[in-house]
Amino acid sequence: MSVHSNLSVMAYGPGDLRMEKLPVPEPGLNEVQLQMNAVGICRSDVHYWQHGRLGSFYMKNPMVLGHEGAGTVTKLGPGVNHLQVGDRVAIEPAYPLNNDEFCKFGRYNLSPTMFCSATPPYHGQLSQYYVHNANYCFKLPDSVSSEEGAFIEPLSVAIHACRRARVKMGSKILICGAGPIGLLNLLVAKSMGAAQVVICGDSVRGDCAPSGARTGFGERPSAKCRHPRGGHPGHVPILQHLRQQWNGPYSNFRELGLLAIWFHGQTLRQKPTCYRFFEVVIRKPTR
Structure with a gap:
């Protein structure tokens, strides 16, 4: 030096x-x-x-x-x-x-x-x-x-997230969190053709949201997920002990970064931070 x-x-x-x-x-x-x-x-x-x-x-x-x-x-x-x-x-x-x-x-x-x-x-x-x-x-x-060059890094986060979420023309998007990254995801989702974007959180006033977004500021979305055809509500944790089992039952997801789950009335209890670093995407498969 x-x-x-x-x-x-x-x-x-x-x-x-x-x-x-x-x-x-x-x-x-x-x-x-x-x-x-x-x-x-x-x-x-x-x-x-x-x-x-x-x-x-x-x-x-x-x-x-x-x-x-x-x-x-x-x-x-x-x-x-x-x-x-x-x-x-x-x-x-x-x-x-x-x-x-x-x-x-x-x-x-x-x-x-x-x-x-x-x-x-x-x-x-x-x-x-x-x-x-x-x-x-x-x-x-x-x-x-x-x-603007310094702004490329957070912008790239939003672009990567929307690509991982397969946002396309006509998509309906829920963004949990209205901080800078959440608002960037909103802008990127709209630019990718999303038809409806709902953003919720308590960090930004509703009048600060970009145009084209519905806001639910101050609200926290429920994690309850029910099968569209009905079913008994359950309390089965999803991805239990994911970190401990990452080299076991879920080892193949490390490469794919994808986990498909049929919710069937279950409650999603695990916090996203448990698998955020592995870029796990939760999707409901269709039959």
Whole structure:
């Protein structure tokens, strides 16, 4: 690292956020050094700042926040040929560290060995200078600002979600949660041709919702799911102990990311966070 200062936003623990001057990182093999132009604030950054953790990810050491960024290339590491100094790029913050089976399936985002900006133990992008894998930096055209470039990361989340949900012309969509990601999913779903979109949550007022959406702000949708032809209501938990059995009965879903369930009057009790990281999609098969 060079001796020049590098002003950064560091989280030390719950409620402890500091501005510090760190050494400027030098790019290594297949890396680029970036002067950061814009970095968005994600709710995960707020969690690390306020609680020192996000789900099962705990901060054990001080960490630079931020993973929604765009910057200008200032130095090239060995092996970088597709970028030049002066290029503005959007950053894909997470990438696999090993070429494992998920990479071969084209689902590298599910790899168990991932680098992710601002996820312990890795620093994030809220710095004047930041180093990242050049293969996950994408050149921005002149027509796209750096602020818009930073916005590509959360937008890609919504596009990926709508693709996984097979949103198409005429789809009817329910979005649970009216935060930024929920609203982005609403916009993407409408752009993909969804006929009706209902969004519910308590984080945004109804008059803030984009046009074309019905809102149920302040409401929480029931998890009760009944078979359309009737049936006895049950209380059978779905995907019981999924994490413990992921290498057992459900091992094939790790590759497919798909689980088809005939609800038949059952109650969906498992929280989506139990299988969010595996991208399990629950669908009702038709006969």
